[in-house]
Amino acid sequence: xxxxxxxxxxxxxxxxxxxxxxxxxxxxxxxxxxxxxxxxxxxxxxxxxxxxxxxxxxxxxxxxxxxxxxxxxxxxxxxxxxxxxxxxxxxxxxxxxxxxxxxxxxxxxxxxxxxxxxxxxxx
Numbered sequence: 001x002x003x004x005x006x007x008x009x010x011x012x013x014x015x016x017x018x019x020x021x022x023x024x025x026x027x028x029x030x031x032x033x034x035x036x037x038x039x040x041x042x043x044x045x046x047x048x049x050x051x052x053x054x055x056x057x058x059x060x061x062x063x064x065x066x067x068x069x070x071x072x073x074x075x076x077x078x079x080x081x082x083x084x085x086x087x088x089x090x091x092x093x094x095x096x097x098x099x100x101x102x103x104x105x106x107x108x109x110x111x112x113x114x115x116x117x118x119x120x121x122x123x
Contacts, residue, residue, distance in 0.1 A: 001051040001065050002106035003088040006118040008047040015080050023084065026077050034071060035064065050106070058092040065090050065121045073119060085119035094113065 040052040065088040089109025093097045102117040113122035
């Protein structure tokens with residue numbers, strides 16, 4: 001699962017970079033609290049994150065992405081007066097894929113989710 005915060009640059013512009021840093025930290029804590037201990041969660045860069053979900057398959061990863069999408073949009077973040085949404089790209093690692101393929105295909109799915117209007121999930 002690759003995801004990022006929708007319109008994060010706008011949030012930084014309205015609330016400042018310190019608020020943006022708090023948003024990233026609160027989001028990371030929220031996601032960490034809502035995934036399995038066997039999942040691997042990491043910041044990929046900027047406001048992009050990756051979750052590796054071993055042994056759940058594509059359907060399970062999509063369900064997790066939907067759970068996170070819903071819970072993030074309902075979460076109240078400190079010192080801002082609006083909801084935050086995220087867009088998600090979900091892929092299942094193919095047997096003949098390289099690690100670079102995995103990242104590229106997940107990023108492509110995330111790009112499609114953003115193109116579909118944000119706050120959505122694409123496979």
